[in-house]
Amino acid sequence: MARTRLLAGNWKMHKTRAEAVEFAEKLAQLSSDISDDAVIGYPELLICATFTALPGLMEPLQKSNTRLGAQNMHEADHGAYTGEVSAAMIKELGCTYVILGHSERRMYFAESDAAVAKKTLVALDHQLTPIVCVGESLEERENGETSTRIAAQVGAVLDALKDKQDGAERLVIAYEPIWAIGTGRTASKEDAEVVARAIREQVKEKLGDHVASAVRILYGGSVKPENIADFLSEADIDGSLVGGASLEAESFFRMAHNSTL
Ligand code: PGA
Numbered sequence: 554m555a556r557t558r559l560l561a562g563n564w565k566m567h568k569t570r571a572e573a574v575e576f577a578e579k580l581a582q583l584s585s586d587i588s589d590d591a592v593i594g595y596p597e598l599l600i601c602a603t604f605t606a607l608p609g610l611m612e613p614l615q616k617s618n619t620r621l622g623a624q625n626m627h628e629a630d631h632g633a634y635t636g637e638v639s640a641a642m643i644k645e646l647g648c649t650y651v652i653l654g655h656s657e658r659r660m661y662f663a664e665s666d667a668a669v670a671k672k673t674l675v676a677l678d679h680q681l682t683p684i685v686c687v688g689e690s691l692e693e694r695e696n697g698e699t700s701t702r703i704a705a706q707v708g709a710v711l712d713a714l715k716d717k718q719d720g721a722e723r724l725v726i727a728y729e730p731i732w733a734i735g736t737g738r739t740a741s742k743e744d745a746e747v748v749a750r751a752i753r754e755q756v757k758e759k760l761g762d763h764v765a766s767a768v769r770i771l772y773g774g775s776v777k778p779e780n781i782a783d784f785l786s787e788a789d790i791d792g793s794l795v796g797g798a799s800l801e802a803e804s805f806f807r808m809a810h811n812s813t814l
Pocket of ligand 1 (some may be wrong): 729733735736773797
């Protein structure tokens with residue numbers, strides 16, 4: 554099955570609302586020079602902004618055909634959860650995607666595999682597309698524990714989706730080795746592909762062929778305009794989740810261009 558590539562920017566805790574809109578306007582300007590023919594084969598574009606930048610960002614992003622996403626959400630619809638935001642709340646602002654279980658959330662906010670699995674189910678039920686992040690630490694990689702660590706993280710999510718009748722094929726899984734995030738070090742494309750292929754195999758075992766061939770798997774960790782095409786040349790890598798290099802419109806635009814089929 555042909556999968557649409559996805560270029561997702563994860564802005565983390567960067568950009569005020571005004572800066573976010575400035576980025577969107579700049580991206581629209583850059584995109585306006587592309588001919589209709591060139592747009593064919595372009596990846597799906599997505600920016601995951603901070604909660605405070607979400608209102609009013611959908612419209613300027615639409616000018617460059619870029620979708621809007623959040624970086625986290627709570628699994629409950631509402632309730633006494635000070636500081637949290639629900640799926641319905643981010644949807645109302647135009648989000649169609651949400652990043653779940655980023656390693657920074659697992660590390661600094663103690664998000665467990667079980668919590669990430671629960672949020673994934675809730676996101677799908679709200680018609681949001683979850684981008685579930687998985688990845689090993691440097692110590693785990695050096696100890697040869699990469700595949701077991703990833704399998705545990707992915708397995709928790711797949712178990713939660715086992716009885717889901719539809720929607721599971723919308724799942725996006727981002728493989729982000731923790732040691733490659735923001736460090737300038739990347740996994741080799743071959744190593745990234747080994748992990749991506751194993752993830753797809755695991756999806757196949759748990760949820761069947763149809764879902765496995767539809768699920769998109771991204772690589773993330775120090776991706777930039779110069780190396781993005783390398784990762785995308787691998788059969789099981791369908792896009793990228795990009796932090797630092799997604800903060801400038803020119804750089805994001807170049808990555809979109811370099812991700813074109
Ligand atoms: P990076 O971050 O591109 O800055 O390494 C990736 C991420 O954390 O999603």
